[in-house]
Amino acid sequence: MPQRSPLLKMRVKGMFACFSRPELKVERVSYAVPTPSAVCGIYSAVLWKPAIRWHVQRIHVCRPIQFVAFRRNEVNSVASAPAEETIRNGGPAPTFFADTDRAQRNTVALYDVEYVFESFFTMTEGAGESDNVTKFVDMFQRRLEKGQCFMTPYLGCREFSAEFSPAEEPIRPVKDDQDLGLMLWGISFTPSGNRAHFFRARLEKGTVHVPESPEEGGISP
Secondary structure: OOOEOOOEEEEEEEEEEOOEOOOOOOOEEEOOOOOHHHHHHHHHHHOOOOOEEEEEEEEEEOOOOOEEEEEEEEEOOOOOOOOHHHHHHOOOOOOOOHHHOEEEEEEEEEEEEEEEEEEEEEEOOOOOOOOOHHHHHHHHHHHHHHOOOOOOOEOOOOOOEOEEEOOOOOOOOOOOOEEEEEEEEEEEEEOOEEEEEEEEEEEEOOEEEOOOOOOOOEEOO
16 A cells, blocks of 8 residues: 555635646637646646655635636647657658647636645655655645745646645635536556546535545546
């Protein structure tokens, strides 16, 4: 059984957020609340180490859920690396110019958001002899209080940067109950292929309780 930290709370807020639904490919439409994988990304932005892996337990929604629609400039394709044969034998590399590949797409995002997350981490096989739970808990709390981070955390899209701070008590989520339907839990990356895992999300008195594993109340297509 991997070593596990106590629950570590963090308050996060921002002007915009977009946690894109994977079933809508062309234009971005956000879930009503952050996905567990996005929350893990925010924690990793504050403290990333190969010795730990983050897990989300609860998501508290502290401001009313509001959607806003606007258009953003995006590109139709992404830059690709040269083929192995080109790298080995030389030759022209593929070119990519964003200015000639740009397109305007509609985005349905969240507006004026604030959350309190409760998460914990487990030690991984990458932990060294000097690594332990207490060390990383102290490191995370110190970074959280000083506003330090490994990289700037963002709310779904990189241009929607997030403000983060310690979560002071009491936590006051919105008084809202709603069925959020199927939500992306995370993606398993394996040599045989990638697999998406979903769970049935429900907002209960402003809080989403996240299963600890895809097997615990999760759905894998």
